[in-house]
Amino acid sequence: MLNPAARTQVSTLIIGYGSPIRGDDAIGPLAADHLARLQDQGDLPDGVDIQARHILTAELVEDLQRAERVIFLDAAADSEAGRVHCRRIGPDARAPSTMAHFHDPRELLAWCEALYGHAPEAWLITAGGERWDYGYNDLSDSARAALARMIDLTLQQVRSWAANAAPHA
Amino acid sequence: MSRTISIEPVTRIEGHARITLQLADTGEVEDAKFHLTQFRGFEKFCEGRPYREMPALTARTCGICPVSHLLASNKACDDLLAVTIPPTAEKLRRVMNLAQLVQSHALSFFHLSSPDLLLGWDSDPAQRNIFGVMRAEPQLAKNGIRLRQIGQTIIEILGGKKIHPTWVVPGGVNEPLTEAKRDAMLEMLPEGLAIAKDTYTFYKTLIPKFQAEAEHFGTMPTLFLSLVTPKGNLEHYDGVLRIKDAEGRIVEDKVPPSDYQRIIGEAVEDFSYMKFPYYKPLGYSRGIYRVGPLARLNNADACGTPFADVALAEFRTLQADSGPIASSFHYHYARLVEIIFALEMMQRLLKDKDILNPRVRARARGNRSEGIGVSEAPRGTLMHHYKIDDAGLITWVDLIIATGHNNLAMNRSIRQVADAYVNGSDVKEGMLNRVEAVIRCYDPCLSCASHAFGQMPMVIDIRDASGDVIKRITRD
Numbered sequence: 354m355l356n357p358a359a360r361t362q363v364s365t366l367i368i369g370y371g372s373p374i375r376g377d378d379a380i381g382p383l384a385a386d387h388l389a390r391l392q393d394q395g396d397l398p399d400g401v402d403i404q405a406r407h408i409l410t411a412e413l414v415e416d417l418q419r420a421e422r423v424i425f426l427d428a429a430a431d432s433e434a435g436r437v438h439c440r441r442i443g444p445d446a447r448a449p450s451t452m453a454h455f456h457d458p459r460e461l462l463a464w465c466e467a468l469y470g471h472a473p474e475a476w477l478i479t480a481g482g483e484r485w486d487y488g489y490n491d492l493s494d495s496a497r498a499a500l501a502r503m504i505d506l507t508l509q510q511v512r513s514w515a516a517n518a519a520p521h522a
Numbered sequence: 523m524s525r526t527i528s529i530e531p532v533t534r535i536e537g538h539a540r541i542t543l544q545l546a547d548t549g550e551v552e553d554a555k556f557h558l559t560q561f562r563g564f565e566k567f568c569e570g571r572p573y574r575e576m577p578a579l580t581a582r583t584c585g586i587c588p589v590s591h592l593l594a595s596n597k598a599c600d601d602l603l604a605v606t607i608p609p610t611a612e613k614l615r616r617v618m619n620l621a622q623l624v625q626s627h628a629l630s631f632f633h634l635s636s637p638d639l640l641l642g643w644d645s646d647p648a649q650r651n652i653f654g655v656m657r658a659e660p661q662l663a664k665n666g667i668r669l670r671q672i673g674q675t676i677i678e679i680l681g682g683k684k685i686h687p688t689w690v691v692p693g694g695v696n697e698p699l700t701e702a703k704r705d706a707m708l709e710m711l712p713e714g715l716a717i718a719k720d721t722y723t724f725y726k727t728l729i730p731k732f733q734a735e736a737e738h739f740g741t742m743p744t745l746f747l748s749l750v751t752p753k754g755n756l757e758h759y760d761g762v763l764r765i766k767d768a769e770g771r772i773v774e775d776k777v778p779p780s781d782y783q784r785i786i787g788e789a790v791e792d793f794s795y796m797k798f799p800y801y802k803p804l805g806y807s808r809g810i811y812r813v814g815p816l817a818r819l820n821n822a823d824a825c826g827t828p829f830a831d832v833a834l835a836e837f838r839t840l841q842a843d844s845g846p847i848a849s850s851f852h853y854h855y856a857r858l859v860e861i862i863f864a865l866e867m868m869q870r871l872l873k874d875k876d877i878l879n880p881r882v883r884a885r886a887r888g889n890r891s892e893g894i895g896v897s898e899a900p901r902g903t904l905m906h907h908y909k910i911d912d913a914g915l916i917t918w919v920d921l922i923i924a925t926g927h928n929n930l931a932m933n934r935s936i937r938q939v940a941d942a943y944v945n946g947s948d949v950k951e952g953m954l955n956r957v958e959a960v961i962r963c964y965d966p967c968l969s970c971a972s973h974a975f976g977q978m979p980m981v982i983d984i985r986d987a988s989g990d991v992i993k994r995i996t997r998d
Contacts, residue, residue, distance in 0.1 A: 411666075412668075412671035467656040468660055
């Protein structure tokens with residue numbers, strides 16, 4: 354759907370973000386791209402919207418307010434290389450953004466809550482990176498292994514929600 | 523005792539900067555400086571790279587205005603190829619440039635400056651932020667997000683991604699426009715135009731409240747530099763350079779962008795990594811000029827689209843005399859006029875049947891050793907100038923960035939605001955916020971503008987009249 358205003362409600366929004374030219378920072382968008390290919394093959398439940406982004410920008414609030422849940426996928430510089438971690442996050446207006454044109458996911462959730470009175474349930478799945486050199490989608494070995502675990506963990510979550518939401522026979 | 527007040531970081535701008543105010547023993551402002559505290563060095567590390575890499579490299583100067591660098595850089599590469607790009611490619615590049623303008627101006631007005639404009643410069647700083655705006659004017663905040671989304675989505679439809687799109691290439695663009703993409707863009711524009719007009723109408727009602735700011739926020743005689751069309755109208759992509767003086771006299775007109783070095787010089791000061799461009803015939807620093815929305819509207823004879831021309835006529839009544847609008851405060855007003863223009867012009871370009879023409883790229887190898895590309899970024903005139911060797915490798919780069927052109931003006935502006943509002947014996951937060959706010963009028967992009975080698979102290983010492991350090995502030 355080329356016009357974002359025409360998008361409908363979704364049960365799950367997945368946003369993988371990071372720079373494709375800074376080594377392991379590419380892990381978020383690469384995970385999102387892989388999940389999108391699985392979706393094209395019919396391997397994901399209905400009602401899932403997947404986006405790969407360089408940075409989190411304010412207009413994503415429009416997508417957040419249409420989603421019941423959101424999973425953010427990102428690399429982590431303060432985590433052991435290759436370690437995949439999943440945690441609940443919530444709206445936080447004080448979450449720091451260093452520049453005005455991109456945001457921390459918690460700040461974005463706070464924007465959504467302030468403007469629309471609600472924010473989706475949110476999870477942040479991170480993979481520890483070790484290399485941030487200039488390249489293009491050039492992951493370290495540990496990040497490449499973590500990418501697969503990140504994708505598996507996301508799929509588990511999304512499929513589990515869909516199964517819980519399905520009406521019982 | 524004399525002392526220095528340091529405002530760091532300057533908030534709600536793009537990039538990192540510091541302002542220092544030097545107070546005399548009497549508490550009056552003796553000096554004020556705007557320091558760019560980050561160094562990027564694109565002009566040096568691009569040397570040795572193939573010229574075809576320059577658009578991708580320079581686009582990464584900035585995440586807010588990558589499209590601006592993409593366009594100016596590709597225009598410089600077009601010059602190196604010695605090609606005239608197909609007319610459809612020019613129209614498509616214009617659409618992308620205008621979409622960039624919409625999203626960038628929307629960020630500046632709705633998110634960076636609206637807390638001051640709507641909540642007041644003296645309001646509680648804990649509330650004087652985008653969340654305060656959301657509480658006070660939620661629809662305005664939503665409108666700002668939607669306008670940004672429209673601009674960014676058009677960039678993504680054209681270029682494949684919102685940040686660092688790669689569709690613009692030397693010689694034109696990579697692929698023609700499809701009907702579906704054209705229709706998707708056209709579908710969004712009426713809503714964007716309605717938001718822009720509503721915001722403009724609302725903002726006009728606020729103007730009477732800002733008489734003091736309009737008087738003191740960078741109200742000074744300067745020249746104004748911008749591109750204009752060959753007929754003298756508002757221009758953002760191509761055209762010729764025009765300079766008007768503070769009385770509205772045209773001092774330079776129909777200057778080919780390739781001739782910019784005749785009229786623009788660059789100086790360096792030791793307190794900032796940002797260069798200080800100036801109008802050469804008047805020398806440094808008498809040759810102070812401003813660029814960006816204020817300059818473009820002051821220089822243009824007309825916008826050329828219906829509602830924007832109505833707004834331009836109203837803009838010209840912001841001061842009593844008929845000369846160029848002198849107050850930098852009215853950059854905010856000019857931005858809203860330009861958003862309207864950009865949306866109207868995008869409608870016109872996309873309704874042109876030629877926009878679907880498949881001929882969108884001229885191909886050639888390097889045919890010149892020097893290429894210059896000039897366009898109007900949201901913040902002002904952007905100049906890319908490259909020299910290459912016989913192998914097509916870059917030997918020299920000069921980038922004159924929109925924000926850099928305004929460097930002299932920003933420094934003078936903070937001095938003016940500090941003189942008017944800062945009382946050294948009783949420094950209130952609202953006073954310092956106004957000093958920051960005048961910088962926000964220019965909507966500087968400091969990530970782009972830092973190219974000068976300089977010396978930048980990372981520690982701020984406040985000394986008393988005896989020279990003893992009474993306070994030290996260090997930057998992490």
